[in-house]
Amino acid sequence: MAIKGGDLAKLLPKVKGCKDCGYPTCFAFAMKVASGGEDIGKCPHLDPALREQIREMLAPPILPVTLGKGDKALVIGEEEVIYRHEKTFYHQPGIGVLISDKESESDWERKLKSVLEMSFERIGRTLRPNVAALWAESGDGTRFLELVKKASQADPDLPLILMAPLELAFKALEICGKERKPLLYALTKAELDGNLAKLKEAGVPVAVKGSFEELIDMTQKLKGEGIKEVVLDTGTRNIREALKEQILLRRAAIKQEFRPLGYPTIVFPCFMTQDLEEQYLYAGSFVIRYAGIIVLSELVPEYLYGLLTLRMNIYSDPRVPMTVESKLYEINAPQPESPLLVTTNFALTYFAVASEAEATKLPVWLLVQDTEGLCVLAAWSTGKFNGETIGMAIKKMGIEEKVKSKKIVIPGLLARIKGELEDELPGWQVIVGPREASGLSSFLPELMGRR
Numbered sequence: 001m002a003i004k005g006g007d008l009a010k011l012l013p014k015v016k017g018c019k020d021c022g023y024p025t026c027f028a029f030a031m032k033v034a035s036g037g038e039d040i041g042k043c044p045h046l047d048p049a050l051r052e053q054i055r056e057m058l059a060p061p062i063l064p065v066t067l068g069k070g071d072k073a074l075v076i077g078e079e080e081v082i083y084r085h086e087k088t089f090y091h092q093p094g095i096g097v098l099i100s101d102k103e104s105e106s107d108w109e110r111k112l113k114s115v116l117e118m119s120f121e122r123i124g125r126t127l128r129p130n131v132a133a134l135w136a137e138s139g140d141g142t143r144f145l146e147l148v149k150k151a152s153q154a155d156p157d158l159p160l161i162l163m164a165p166l167e168l169a170f171k172a173l174e175i176c177g178k179e180r181k182p183l184l185y186a187l188t189k190a191e192l193d194g195n196l197a198k199l200k201e202a203g204v205p206v207a208v209k210g211s212f213e214e215l216i217d218m219t220q221k222l223k224g225e226g227i228k229e230v231v232l233d234t235g236t237r238n239i240r241e242a243l244k245e246q247i248l249l250r251r252a253a254i255k256q257e258f259r260p261l262g263y264p265t266i267v268f269p270c271f272m273t274q275d276l277e278e279q280y281l282y283a284g285s286f287v288i289r290y291a292g293i294i295v296l297s298e299l300v301p302e303y304l305y306g307l308l309t310l311r312m313n314i315y316s317d318p319r320v321p322m323t324v325e326s327k328l329y330e331i332n333a334p335q336p337e338s339p340l341l342v343t344t345n346f347a348l349t350y351f352a353v354a355s356e357a358e359a360t361k362l363p364v365w366l367l368v369q370d371t372e373g374l375c376v377l378a379a380w381s382t383g384k385f386n387g388e389t390i391g392m393a394i395k396k397m398g399i400e401e402k403v404k405s406k407k408i409v410i411p412g413l414l415a416r417i418k419g420e421l422e423d424e425l426p427g428w429q430v431i432v433g434p435r436e437a438s439g440l441s442s443f444l445p446e447l448m449g450r451r
């Protein structure tokens with residue numbers, strides 16, 4: 001937030017003993033508003049013009065833009081930092097495919113199917129592309145409108161980019177519907193002036209294209225009209241220059257707090273190179289360096305998987321460890337006489353253990369203990385994963401009712417807790433497992449006498 005709670009409190013009316021906002025004092029209210037936890041509109045005594053000024057001060061340096069609707073809605077922007085480690089990046093870029101009206105209908109179908117159906121599972125998350133850019137390349141308006149119809153029918157919520165001259169884009173809007181919030185791409189300075197009122201009425205996000213000076217001029221005009229959902233395209237199709245511009249735009253918005261450039265961006269690796277491998281390399285650079293939407297000419301699963309994984313990694317919150325639910329998992333349909341494995345709820349640890357155990361095809365129970373997302377050794381060194389905590393988890397979850405074998409396998413890295421766990425769990429056999437999850441492939445068959 002661009003204003004601190006103490007400074008905000010000075011702007012509030014301080015009506016004696018009022019509490020109409022639900023807070024005991026103006027200061028308490030100001031602190032909550034400044035942290036993003038409350039709406040400034042809750043103070044009814046604030047002058048409306050000042051309220052708007054405060055809203056402006058509270059707005060993130062890069063404004064959010066939403067394309068599409070429902071579960072598939074794509075939110076971009078709203079970023080607050082230049083480097084992820086300073087806090088976190090909030091909204092991962094949309095990754096999508098370009099579909100030209102010059103392509104055949106079977107290509108339209110194939111590409112729409114790819115953007116709608118291609119997905120990958122990675123440490124418990126589903127990764128997928130999320131936007132289709134429809135391009136009026138042929139010059140035949142009827143053909144473009146057919147493409148828009150096809151894409152609209154393929155899925156009612158898929159975020160769309162309408163890449164067409166403005167008049168044609170307005171016609172396309174009638175087909176796909178304004179409520180779907182497609183992005184109109186891209187207004188030039190010459191097109192903007194006569195169309196501001198129409199754009200405002202449409203109420204959909206708008207992309208603007210031009211030099212930095214032109215972008216500044218256009219975003220200010222759009223803002224004057226109350227249009228805040230804007231996406232920037234510098235028009236550069238050279239990777240080196242385009243990356244430099246992404247960095248300049250981010251720094252201008254965040255370091256210099258220069259509001260006219262405080263909007264998310266769109267980039268087109270598909271127009272930078274014909275080579276698909278290069279496109280995906282460029283796309284990876286744009287994931288790291290700030291693009292809001294990245295458009296590719298084809299969705300190729302073997303390249304896309306890496307790109308989506310990179311996006312997930314860059315846009316996961318570094319302050320919050322990735323965790324899985326702490327509970328008793330069943331692997332390969334375990335029976336009461338099956339052994340119990342135990343590990344922590346750090347997502348990577350869980351998936352490594354679970355997938356290795358699954359691969360053995362042997363039935364086992366897996367207790368995932370809550371260690372606040374810490375891995376085995378870190379959790380042990382902070383007292384969150386030891387004989388006492390494991391013993392408590394087993395009793396609390398009623399595991400003794402299910403696991404009649406009373407055999408528990410602890411990670412080999414924690415062989416030292418064997419004795420204390422035996423003290424916690426009288427009658428249980430505590431077995432030291434392999435140091436790495438990969439060792440389960442030989443360890444479990446041996447333990448269960450399948451060799």
Ligand code: SF4
Binds near residue numbers: 022045
């Ligand atoms: Fe202060 Fe306004 Fe809250 Fe009243 S409603 S306590 S004036 S912030």
